[in-house]
Amino acid sequence: MSSVLWLQGGACGGNTMSFLNAAEPTVIDLISDFGLDLVWHPSLSPQEGAQARALLQDCAQGTRPVDILVFEGSVIRGPDGRGTFNEFAGRPMQDWLRDLTAQAQVVVALGDCAAWGGLPATEPNPTDSTGLQFHRRVPGGFLGSGFRSRSGLPVVNVPGCPAHPDWITQILVALATGRAADIELDDLHRPKTFFTSFTHTGCSRNQYFEYKQSTLSFGDGTRQGCLFYEFGCRGPMTHSPCNRILWNRQSSKTRAGMPCIGCTEPEFPFFDLAPGTVFRTQKVAGVIPREVPEGSGHATYLAQAAASRVAAPPWSKKDMFVV
Numbered sequence: 064m065s066s067v068l069w070l071q072g073g074a075c076g077g078n079t080m081s082f083l084n085a086a087e088p089t090v091i092d093l094i095s096d097f098g099l100d101l102v103w104h105p106s107l108s109p110q111e112g113a114q115a116r117a118l119l120q121d122c123a124q125g126t127r128p129v130d131i132l133v134f135e136g137s138v139i140r141g142p143d144g145r146g147t148f149n150e151f152a153g154r155p156m157q158d159w160l161r162d163l164t165a166q167a168q169v170v171v172a173l174g175d176c177a178a179w180g181g182l183p184a185t186e187p188n189p190t191d192s193t194g195l196q197f198h199r200r201v202p203g204g205f206l207g208s209g210f211r212s213r214s215g216l217p218v219v220n221v222p223g224c225p226a227h228p229d230w231i232t233q234i235l236v237a238l239a240t241g242r243a244a245d246i247e248l249d250d251l252h253r254p255k256t257f258f259t260s261f262t263h264t265g266c267s268r269n270q271y272f273e274y275k276q277s278t279l280s281f282g283d284g285t286r287q288g289c290l291f292y293e294f295g296c297r298g299p300m301t302h303s304p305c306n307r308i309l310w311n312r313q314s315s316k317t318r319a320g321m322p323c324i325g326c327t328e329p330e331f332p333f334f335d336l337a338p339g340t341v342f343r344t345q346k347v348a349g350v351i352p353r354e355v356p357e358g359s360g361h362a363t364y365l366a367q368a369a370a371s372r373v374a375a376p377p378w379s380k381k382d383m384f385v386v
């Protein structure tokens with residue numbers, strides 16, 4: 064059995080909702096078949112008040128072991144570093160976190176807010192929110208870049224807004240079955256198995272991206288065409304398996320006609336690029352993309368894009384808006 068303690072900080076609870084929607088395995092399967100002992104969860108556990116506080120105290124003092132500490136939401140340090148904007152069970156949540164992260168075998172930051180600070184940490188950041196081990200892309204965050212849990216791992220970041228149910232359950236199963244050492248992390252501490260490829264990988268609109276043929280049909284999953292130029296799809300710059308591990312086993316944002324807005328990256332929601340909105344067309348002067356797919360040079364990409372447009376076959380232009 065592996066004990067799991069789940070806490071929430073500056074959070075909307077979206078990752079809990081995602082977790083509860085897990086299908087293969089379900090949350091029940093995790094408990095009955097995969098040996099997860101849910102010590103406490105804010106939405107699932109009956110203990111509250113003094114009971115919950117006593118349970119947390121036992122965990123914080125090490126008298127009740129915590130194998131996996133899952134934290135959802137930002138770490139709220141305000142005001143003035145005291146953390147009292149987010150009191151929980153009689154103490155600032157940041158004080159519980161200091162004690163519990165020192166006891167846990169593995170610490171998992173679930174969702175953008177826990178990993179990087181997320182929406183609560185966008186400027187002007189009135190709650191002084193940050194992530195567990197990163198502030199945006201900068202190592203450090205609440206615990207500091209040198210933090211290692213008792214198992215020797217840094218905080219395992221499973222970002223997303225929210226994270227996909229399968230990313231959550233597969234990581235929990237790997238940890239609960241003693242395979243923590245097999246989880247390879249990238250330089251942002253994300254499991255490589257999920258976050259090495261791009262959202263673009265496996266997108267059903269890829270052949271239109273190749274010929275630079277755009278759709279103008281926002282939100283229309285029945286028409287094709289790429290969402291990069293007109294709707295600022297961040298699929299080629301975002302590390303996620305959303306078109307490999309589908310949502311609800313059948314779709315993704317881009318398949319449904321919604322541009323990827325880059326929710327697994329530390330800069331999300333990219334307000335510095337498009338103040339007040341998560342959308343920004345890629346086009347400058349009607350044609351030139353502001354950003355190019357990760358790894359491409361701007362000039363090289365523009366030359367390739369121009370050649371692709373010339374080479375575009377008629378089928379790729381049917382009912383499309385040609386950029």
Ligand code: SF4
Nearest residue numbers: 263266289290296298
């Ligand atoms: S819609 Fe986005 S992810 Fe899909 S092919 Fe176009 S740029 Fe790539």
Ligand code: SF4
Nearest residue numbers: 303305323324325326
């Ligand atoms: S498609 Fe993009 S914005 Fe949507 S969940 Fe995946 S990574 Fe996040």
